[in-house]
Amino acid sequence: MYRFLLTPRWWGINIFVLLAVPVCVFMGSWQLSRxxxxxxDHRSASEQSDANKKAAVEPLASLLPVDRETSGRRATATGRYDKQLLVPDRDLDERTGFYVVTLLKVDGTGKALPVVRGWLPGKASAAKAPAPPKGEVTVVGALQASESAGSNGVTTAGGLPPGQVGMVSAASLVNLVPYDVYDAWVTLDKADGAMEPVPADMSQGGGLDLKAFQNLGYTGEWFVFAGFVLFMWFRLVRREAEALRDAELGLTDEAAEDAAAEAPVKTV
Known part of the structure; x- marks a missing residue:
């Protein structure tokens, strides 16, 4: 009855199924592994964050360039505050506010280090941001790599008013000051004034991001596709087998209608 599976038409269907199912399973497994x-990575980052909080403070120069091992480490630098900028639309504890970033001209380097001095709620406003301390200061905070567009939901936030930037990034800041800017920044352990400190894991986009759960969703989709292909193959095989059986019995659509019309009506 199932000899039709060896016909050229069914060979094409069978080959498609034999290729499609393993591909779907492979893609689902790959998304699951992602x-x-x-x-x-999130677990390791959490463990690294805990270790960084207990680690001794180190000079800025010894932790550069920022990589996976040095990101989040507590660094110290000495210099004088210069230009101050605001980074709008930053969330903290489910509240929207803005970062207050001040460039620290590090002694003896001719370069500036962006320092996130704290976070304030509400719409970004220079009037709300406290002025930086005058004179020489020593900062201590978690070291971070420069942000990039798209990372952890960060956008360039184009069209911002003067005094605001969309990212804490050397590429963005170097165009606003007449000196070089470190390709890194720090968020202070203790925020200045009435501002709230920005946790290192928050500035890094702490927690599992949307992409992680997209991978989990894609995993389910690929396995559903594999099951759907098998379901349709079995359905087609069953319909073909039933059609051949009916044909062998002479029960084509027209014959079946004639047989039904000629069948005697049973009375109770």
Whole structure:
């Protein structure tokens, strides 16, 4: 009855199924592994963050350039505050506000280090941001790599008014000052004035991001696709087998209608 599976038409269908199912399973497994990798990265980042908080403070120069090991480490630098900028639309504890970033001209380097002095709620306003301390200061905070567009939901926020930037990034800041800017920044352990400190893991986009759960969703989709392909194959095989059986019995559509019309009506 199932000899039709060896016909050229069915060979094409069978080959498609034999290729489609493993591909779907492979893609689903790959997406699952991506989700597991992101979970592991999040776990490792949390452990690293805890270790960084307990680690001794180190000079800025010894931690550059920023990489996976030095990101989040507590660094110290000495210099004088210069230009102050605001970074709008930053969330903290489910509230929207803005970062207050001041460039610290590090002694003996001719370069400036962006320092996130704290966070304030509400719409970004220079009037709300406290002025930086005057004279020589020594800052201590968690070291971060420059932000990039798209990372952790960061956008360039184009069309901002003067005194505001969309990212804490050397590429963005170097166009606003007449000196070089470190390709890194720090968020102070203790915020200045009435501002709230920005946790290191928050500035890094702490927690599992949307991409991780997209990977998990894609995992389910690929396995559903594999099941759907098998379901449709079995359905087609069953319909073909039933059609051949009816044909062998002479029960084509017209024959079946004639048989039904000629069948005697049973009376109770």
């Amino acid at each position: 989700f597991e990798d992101r979970v592991q």
